[in-house]
Amino acid sequence: MVSSRENFEVQVNKGGRWATETVVAKEDEARALAKKFLADKKCEGARIVRNWMRSDGTMDESEIFSQTRSGVDDGPIRISPIEDVPPEKCETPDELMAPSGRNVVNRVFRSYLDKAILTPTELMHNYKELKRLQEKDTLVPNAVDRVAQLQTKDTEQDSKSRSAELFKTIDEMSARAKRVENVKLPKLDGRFSDAIRSIRAQAGAEDVDYLAMVLLSRDLINARSWVGKLEFLCKLAVEDTDPHAVEMLDGVIADVLGSSVVQEILGWQPGLGAAICRMFDLADGKFPTEKSEAGESAEILNRLFAEKKLPISRACLLDRAHRQIKSPNPLYRSEDGKELEELKKLVERTMTPTGFVSGPETAEALTIRYSRQIEQGGAPGRKATVNGLYRMLPDRALGLIYILDLAGTPWGATATPDIAELVDYCLSARHLGDFCLRSLPPKEKMLRATLAHKTAAANTALPQVVRDKICGFIDTMLEAYLVTEQIVEKLDHQDSPLRDRAVRLVQFCAAGVLPEGKAMTRARQRILALLRQPNFDAHFIDGFTDPVRAQKALRDFHVLLVKAGFG
Structure with a gap:
């Protein structure tokens, strides 16, 4: 007899997102349903999650079956329409693999990447995936032609020669990925920065950062959902203290944020306007994660944004928000x-x-x-x-x-x-x-x-x-x-001690409430009148019984003077 504390959740992948289709009590029934879903050529994947209720009432989840397809046979995949590209041209593979280049790849190959559940980083550092893309109809030539047209618009270069340059760069990137395809790399079972140090110790002619991205891509490709990829990357970023390692992870998190995962992070919203406002909240690290469908990933991402550790991802998210504002939706x-x-x-x-x-x-x-x-x-x-x-x-x-x-x-x-x-x-x-x-x-x-x-x-x-x-x-x-309004006079009230008057006036000048000019000059003149009083320092520390505290107060005041422009 099957325990009532156990059930099996059958989930189907739709557009890069896992959605629960049904929950059954028996494992063999769940497996039969998963195979039935996979029999449909349009199904992108199916998996089974076993839910077990512990004695303390908490739920233990474990995935017992998963099968996905990188290319679902539901017709031709086309490039996504893009109307702008960065003015800087990518002339080398490294430039193409930089955040701005990956951003263009993310946008132009959006349909393909969503179906394959791949980030541009994985695509560019995995020879098999890159070759699969290149063999997909005329997808790459169409993308190259579109980017070349945009980059040569209003310039002296013709789009045909720019296309040739881009194809050359792609070929070099592909050859590099093939060269390292079977290179043995250390396991990524701790901090990303530790793995980078291990690679540096064994690296030969290849660039350490490139091999680190190859390693990251090999692990990331095993996460077959956007939320899974986001969780994997965010946990690495939040646990690492090395700025360079976090910067590299930041670029890949930006890749993921170019996908439909943003909708899962935001959860249900009443309309596009509200969703855009929430994107700005997330970029500031002030997003309320309670209703998010991304669970812990949303919480960690929000924390990383609040700590200002993800400038590349923030720029990507803001770019997405602005594109949505400009859209006709x-x-x-x-x-x-x-x-x-x-x-x-x-x-x-x-x-x-x-x-x-x-x-x-x-x-x-x-x-x-x-x-x-x-x-x-x-x-x-x-x-x-x-x-x-x-x-x-x-x-x-x-x-x-x-x-x-x-x-x-x-x-x-x-x-x-x-x-x-x-x-x-x-x-x-x-x-x-x-x-x-x-x-x-x-x-x-x-x-x-x-x-x-x-x-x-x-x-x-x-x-x-x-x-x-x-x-x-x-x-x-x-x-x-x-x-x-007698603003300065109110700050410099004659009945207040000299120290209080001086500090208030200097704080006012240092607060950024006035620009450099006549208004600021007027405020500073009042301060100068105080500073020029005989024995100002002695009057300033009047009332202190502890000489150490008195000298500290005077030092702090002089630091404030410099901040206020009295250098």
Whole structure:
């Protein structure tokens, strides 16, 4: 008699994701069902998971059967349409295997990689998998032609010669993979950095990092689901302390994040807009993992992002989010008329205390999304688009940051007159309360205005005379605000001890609430007046009974002075 504490879960692989089809009580019944599913040529894989209830109520899971197919016979596989590639051309196999090159491979071969459940790293470091791809219809020639066309657009090189260069690079990469196919490498049963050190001890002519990626790929290819690959890589990354090893793992995690696994990590979301916001949360390490379908993998990934250990993966995730923003897919399908409401939430989520998440890239993506709501075309449509998105921002300061970021993008270059008109409108503000949201506290008002000042100063898309005009206007407005609101006087209250007054003033100057200019000069003049008082140091430590503490307080103050620009 079969114990009620045991059952067998039969799962089927669909589009790179394992989904439970049924749960049965007997193992032989589960195996018969798995074989039945595999009899269908369109089935990508089947596996059986044995679930056993322990006496303490916890569940023990173990996989007792698994079979997958790397190429399901459901018709021809085509390259995925891509409209842009990095401007830098890959001239060598190493450049093609770098993160930017793998990102292009990830996008153009997306359909094939999803069916084979392979990352670009595994593909490029495994001769058999690379050969299988090259023999798959005209997939590689079509991809090479498309990339060559994009890379030679608006250049003097013709696409045919660029295609020849790419084929040569691919052949060299394939020959290298074949050369190391049977090279014996150490086991990856501990830290990745330990394996790299072992390889370094035995490596001959081959590059150590290349062999390390071959080793990683050999183990990674055994994980036959995207969540499995992610879990394998994240556990290696979280357990390693070697920066170079983590950087290499970061690149491969970015490969995995180019797949459908992101949907499993995010779990169910009410719409595309909400899913994109969650992508930004994940990139910041602030994703709520409770509803994720990726389990522990999502928790570890979120932790790695929070610790800022995955810059390559973060860039990949942000790139994916921006592509989704620019896509024609609605942000919310279930209810008509909610598109603009969802877009406003997206605008609010992408605006951070330091500006848009990715600056110009975010500004352009949001603008393209908004343009789909505009019926007019040509110049009137561009004007309506820029003005419409500008009005979604809460005040002129953030609006100015938006149009300044947009000015440096290809889309913004087509709307120069409209951007110039909005710049003039921003500079018509009468005072800081008219430029920033009135309800903001004084410090937040000054920080926001200063952010707009910094954005303008760093914007190379605008003529220098325009940048100077914007920065001068904001600086003058901030100086007037210091005077009218008596900001400096409140910090330098005469009834407070000298030490407290000096520290408050210097902290104010060091806090980044003011840009370099007239406003900052006014604040510093007040500090200089204090510093020039006779016997300032003696008055500063007045009240300390412990000489050691007194000297430490004085040293800390001088460090703060340097931070505030009193070097």
